[in-house]
Amino acid sequence: MAAPVGPVKFWKPGTEGPGVSVSEERQSPAESSSISVIYNPYASLSIEQQRQKLPIFKLRNHILYLVENYQTLVLIGETGCGKSTQIPQYLAEAGWAAEGRVVGVTQPRRVAAVSIAGRVADERGAVLGHEVGYCIRFDDCTDSQATRIKFLTDGMLVREMMADPLLTRYSVLMLDEAHERTLYTDIAIGLLRKIQKKRGDLRLIVASATLDAEKFKNFFNQNDTGDPSKDTSVILTVEGRTFPVDIFYIQSPVPDYVKSTVETAMKIHQMENDGDILAFLTGQEEVETVVSMLIEQARALSRTGMKKHLRVLPMYAGLPSPEQMKVFERVSHNVRKVVVATNVAETSITVRGIVFVIDCGFVKLRAYNPKTAIECLVVVPVSKASANQRAGRAGRNRSGKCYRLYTEEDFEKLPKSTVPEMQRSNLAPVILQLKALGIDNVLRFPFLSPPPAQSMVQALELLYALGVPSCKGGFCFRHSVLGSLSKLGTRTFTVAQKHVARMNSQPKPPGEMEREGLDMHCRLTEPLGMRIAEFPLNPMFAKMLLESGNFGCSQEILTIAAMMQIQNIFVIPPNQKSQAARRHRKFAVEEGDHLTMLNVYEAFVKHSKSSQWCQEHFLNYKGLVRASVVREQLKKLLVRFKVPKKSSEGDPDPVLRCIVSGFFANAAKFHSTGAYRTIRDDQELHIHPTSVLYAEKPPRWVVYNEVIQTAKYYMRDVTAVESAWLLELAPHFYQQVAVQDQHKAQTHLSLTAKRAKVGDQ
DNA sequence: TGGAAGTTA
Numbered sequence: 001m002a003a004p005v006g007p008v009k010f011w012k013p014g015t016e017g018p019g020v021s022v023s024e025e026r027q028s029p030a031e032s033s034s035i036s037v038i039y040n041p042y043a044s045l046s047i048e049q050q051r052q053k054l055p056i057f058k059l060r061n062h063i064l065y066l067v068e069n070y071q072t073l074v075l076i077g078e079t080g081c082g083k084s085t086q087i088p089q090y091l092a093e094a095g096w097a098a099e100g101r102v103v104g105v106t107q108p109r110r111v112a113a114v115s116i117a118g119r120v121a122d123e124r125g126a127v128l129g130h131e132v133g134y135c136i137r138f139d140d141c142t143d144s145q146a147t148r149i150k151f152l153t154d155g156m157l158v159r160e161m162m163a164d165p166l167l168t169r170y171s172v173l174m175l176d177e178a179h180e181r182t183l184y185t186d187i188a189i190g191l192l193r194k195i196q197k198k199r200g201d202l203r204l205i206v207a208s209a210t211l212d213a214e215k216f217k218n219f220f221n222q223n224d225t226g227d228p229s230k231d232t233s234v235i236l237t238v239e240g241r242t243f244p245v246d247i248f249y250i251q252s253p254v255p256d257y258v259k260s261t262v263e264t265a266m267k268i269h270q271m272e273n274d275g276d277i278l279a280f281l282t283g284q285e286e287v288e289t290v291v292s293m294l295i296e297q298a299r300a301l302s303r304t305g306m307k308k309h310l311r312v313l314p315m316y317a318g319l320p321s322p323e324q325m326k327v328f329e330r331v332s333h334n335v336r337k338v339v340v341a342t343n344v345a346e347t348s349i350t351v352r353g354i355v356f357v358i359d360c361g362f363v364k365l366r367a368y369n370p371k372t373a374i375e376c377l378v379v380v381p382v383s384k385a386s387a388n389q390r391a392g393r394a395g396r397n398r399s400g401k402c403y404r405l406y407t408e409e410d411f412e413k414l415p416k417s418t419v420p421e422m423q424r425s426n427l428a429p430v431i432l433q434l435k436a437l438g439i440d441n442v443l444r445f446p447f448l449s450p451p452p453a454q455s456m457v458q459a460l461e462l463l464y465a466l467g468v469p470s471c472k473g474g475f476c477f478r479h480s481v482l483g484s485l486s487k488l489g490t491r492t493f494t495v496a497q498k499h500v501a502r503m504n505s506q507p508k509p510p511g512e513m514e515r516e517g518l519d520m521h522c523r524l525t526e527p528l529g530m531r532i533a534e535f536p537l538n539p540m541f542a543k544m545l546l547e548s549g550n551f552g553c554s555q556e557i558l559t560i561a562a563m564m565q566i567q568n569i570f571v572i573p574p575n576q577k578s579q580a581a582r583r584h585r586k587f588a589v590e591e592g593d594h595l596t597m598l599n600v601y602e603a604f605v606k607h608s609k610s611s612q613w614c615q616e617h618f619l620n621y622k623g624l625v626r627a628s629v630v631r632e633q634l635k636k637l638l639v640r641f642k643v644p645k646k647s648s649e650g651d652p653d654p655v656l657r658c659i660v661s662g663f664f665a666n667a668a669k670f671h672s673t674g675a676y677r678t679i680r681d682d683q684e685l686h687i688h689p690t691s692v693l694y695a696e697k698p699p700r701w702v703v704y705n706e707v708i709q710t711a712k713y714y715m716r717d718v719t720a721v722e723s724a725w726l727l728e729l730a731p732h733f734y735q736q737v738a739v740q741d742q743h744k745a746q747t748h749l750s751l752t753a754k755r756a757k758v759g760d761q
Numbered sequence: 762t763g764g765a766a767g768t769t770a
Contacts, residue, residue: 109767137769155768163770184768283765317766343765364765377764421767433769536769567764633770689762708764716764 010248010403047123051089054082056238063087063236064094067172071196072204072220072233074213078240079392083207084116084176085123088149091172096203097148101171106154108182109348110136117141117151137536138629154184158191159536161437166195172203178216179208179385180347181420181449187430190446191437193220210385210417213237219448245357245395249408257360257405258286262293264403265338266301268356269310275355275400276337278345280390282364282379287314288574290340308334315341315349318568321622327351346389350396357394359387361406367424370454372683373462375426376709381410385417420449427451427459428539432468435524436533465665465733466543468529531641535634537561540705544662545634549643551658556598556648558638560659562631563597564705564717566623570690573618580618588692591652592702592719594659596692601627657729660721663703664730668715669723669751670698676715679726679734680753688714701726723751 051057056077066073077083084105091103107113117134126132133142134151142150152160154175161167173192178185189206196202206216213235221233254260261279268277281287291314298310313327327339328351339351343363363382368375382390387404394400404411422430434442443456524530528546535542541561548557563569572580587599604624607613614621638645648654660667668676668685676685676698685707687694693702699720708714726734732754739750 135770140770153768156770159769180767182767283763285763318764346766348766366765429769534770636770686762688764690764694762710763714763 010250047125051082051086051123054086055080055241056082056086059236059238060086060090064090066234066236067091067096067203067205070232070234071200071202071222072206072217074216074220074233074235075205075207076211076213076235076237077207077209078238078242079209080240080242081238083238085120087174087205087207089120089124092148096171100169102147102169103149103172103174104157104167104170105149105151105174105176106157106185106188107151108154108177108180108185110153111348112177113151113153114139114141117149120149120151138633154182154188157188158184158433158437161191162534165437166199167202168199170202172205174205174207176207177209177347178206179210179212179417181418181422183421183425183430186420186422186448187433189219189448193446194439196220197222209389212417215448219446242392243395243397243399245391245399246401247391248401248403249411250403250405251407253407253410254405257281257362258289259293260405261290261340261358261360262297264358264405265290265294266297268358268403269298269301269308269336269338270306272356272401274333274336276339276351276353277356277358278339278341278351278354278393279358279360280341280343280345281360282362283342284316284318287316287340287342294338294340308336310338311335312338312340315339315345315351317342317344317348320571320620324349345393346386350393353397354393355398355400357390357400357402359390359402359404361387361404361410363418365418365424366421368426368455370452370458372681373426373458374683374707374709374713376707376713381414383415383418384411387411387414422447423449423451425451425455427455428462431456431459432463432524432533432539435468436530462665463539465730466532466539466662468525468532468539527641535637537565537634540662540665542662544658545638546641546643547661548638548658549646551648551654551661552644552646553648553654553658554638554643554646556655557658558631558634559598559601559627560594560655561634562627563601564594565630566620566627569597569600569620569623569627571618571620576618583617586617589652590696590720591656592693592699593691593717594719595652595655597717598655600624604628656719656721657725659719660703660725661729663705664726664733666704666706666715667721667726667734667751668702668704670700670702676702679751683713685713685715687718688716691716691718693718693720726751 045053056063063073063075075083075087088103088105091097097103105116107116113134113136117132118128121128121132124132128134129141130143130146132149132151133147135142135156136153137156157173167173175185175188175192178189192202192204196204204220206220208216217233217235221231223230223232250260258281261281265277265279279290281290291312294310294312298312302309311331315324315327327337327349331337337353339345339354341349345351359382361382362379363386364377364379366375367378391402394402431442434445439445524533531546532539532542535545537545541564545554545557545561548554551557570580570584587596587603589595589599600619601624604614604619605628609625609628611621614624665680667679669679670676676687677683678685685704687698687702688708693699701721701723702715702718703721704715704719705717706715708716727736734751735754736749737752738747740747
């Protein structure tokens with residue numbers, strides 16, 4: 001009996017698929033260690049000859065001319081054209097890196113910065129770290145004297161501006177992958193526009209794969225004369241070296257794309273010749289479901305005597321790395337590989353040999369609700385740009401096919417590109433960074449895509465509560481916030497007006513203002529605000545760290561802060577769930593997740609940071625190593641700020657109180673309804689199933705690091721606290737109120753937030 | 762009962 005072939009029906013539109021393919025210069029370390037053999041027609045040529053074969057080589061002089069004559073060049077470089085590796089070399093060869101100047105290239109991801117730098121160093125016969133270098137967090141591989149071409153993450157570029165606001169060392173900066181519109185790329189874009197106004201000699205190349213070029217060009221164009229010949233920015237398109245991808249759409253919408261993915265993969269396997277399959281889904285759970293369904297069907301098919309076998313592999317960021325590496329392994333000729341992946345395979349990881357792509361048409365994205373200050377993950381339709389990027393994964397080595405599990409009509413309805421991260425994030429860290437760079441009036445910052453005004457207000461409010469900026473200063477706040485917001489519409493204006501009125505109604509005693517270092521001009525406060533901004537962390541973590549000396553537990557808090565930056569410390573293999581849970585339970589303490597993580601780390605250190613020990617206890621070894629690196633970095637900052645090195649010697653109370661001093665705004669109380677409610681917004685919350693407090697006797701009061709919304713609102717990283725601590729450590733935020741108990745006709749004391757809700761109208 | 766993917770001297 002043949003394995004079931006699903007009812008999925010595709011038709012091919014008359015047009016050929018978009019000829020997109022993956023940039024050949026982006027190789028993750030994982031990929032370069034892969035053993036798959038790729039036919040390279042130019043392998044016998046010298047490096048110089050290979051460079052000249054790249055599509056971009058023909059435009060070398062044209063590019064140099066445009067960089068010479070325009071402040072900003074927007075480069076539509078199709079993948080595979082060689083822009084990331086070649087342009088910096090052209091610039092250096094043309095003298096842009098002479099006299100101690102540097103050509104900088106930014107990347108959204110660390111691995112890309114490192115691997116492209118390595119490639120360029122190879123091409124130039126240079127030792128990595130001399131003429132060509134890279135700089136990412138924890139790894140500065142540059143020589144301040146010798147480095148002429150520097151690759152760095154865009155987050156690192158923003159950090160560099162703190163030390164050198166005009167980036168004086170750089171003659172040219174290339175922002176690569178700008179179309180991805182990550183948070184840091186967008187911050188860098190706004191800052192660079194400001195820098196260009198002060199530094200006419202700084203050249204900018206904005207490299208983008210899609211057609212956002214006009215937007216970039218207009219944003220950077222400083223010509224306000226209306227005469228196009230005076231434009232300061234210009235667009236250039238470079239063709240890529242690509243293979244065509246045929247696109248197939250489904251005839252009528254499918255009710256269940258998970259099932260359809262399985263059916264389509266099986267159909268490809270039975271009908272098509274050689275070539276591996278890559279399927280895009282939205283999350284880990286879907287990936288695992290499809291993997292197990294495919295394995296089952298492939299087994300059934302093998303029993304019927306089909307000679308070609310299927311090797312089904314999951315791929316998502318949370319997958320332990322030995323499992324991830326399997327997708328790069330070569331398979332024998334009678335085996336077809338199916339990689340079932342999340343969006344990680346769209347930009348970050350490139351699997352070679354993919355000929356068939358299955359696109360479910362959806363993606364899981366972060367969304368931010370400025371009203372409740374809660375970030376959540378939502379499954380939404382992909383954008384056209386994303387869908388084309390996915391399709392391009394099939395055309396890397398030879399022509400391929402992409403099966404879209406939606407109709408062509410639905411494709412036409414998709415948004416052109418994904419909403420920039422800036423418009424769907426919590427802005428507190430962004431605003432903090434901008435303020436640290438001396439941008440006091442963040443509402444007038446030149447955002448390429450301005451975030452919602454309410455997100456701004458929410459972020460300012462949190463920063464104020466932490467004692468960071470002096471947004472309570474009255475006139476100044478009215479001027480800077482209201483002045484700018486009023487242009488954005490009446491509703492926003494009303495929100496901000498209420499906000500300011502409330503702030504002004506709560507004057508602070510002078511002593512307190514000094515203690516928090518408030519500044520009447522809405523600048524970052526000295527020293528607290530500036531210090532908080534120096535930490536590469538969410539401001540709540542930074543505040544907690546800076547307070548840790550006062551609680552006599554900086555050692556413990558350093559560990560906790562570092563551990564909280566790492567995801568998936570507990571490893572749970574699907575086939576050893578109960579065994580893993582048993583091991584994990586040994587670390588759990590009744591106080592909650594923070595102290596549990598402290599236990600894990602201390603045990604890790606006690607066992608000499610052994611990977612063997614981690615494996616036995618189902619702990620993420622790489623994650624723990626990373627935590628210890630982060631801890632070292634944070635420790636250096638505490639030393640610099642003269643926070644005393646102290647340990648509470650096993651006493652949990654100082655540690656818990658210190659956590660409250662940073663996370664007091666995230667407090668919730670357990671109600672008789674069986675759920676928690678936030679104190680500030682009365683928002684219903686639940687303990688996340690990954691918390692050690694899940695399914696335990698719920699503590700009456702808790703603080704949490706963050707809330708994520710899936711089926712319900714879940715608190716992650718939860719710790720039990722006492723209400724008295726909240727009142728004592730955040731008296732400006734909470735007050736005690738008498739509450740009438742409905743059932744017992746008694747009153748008892750409870751807490752409410754002093755601040756009213758923003759935008760509650 | 763369940764988080765996508767990134768990032769910070």
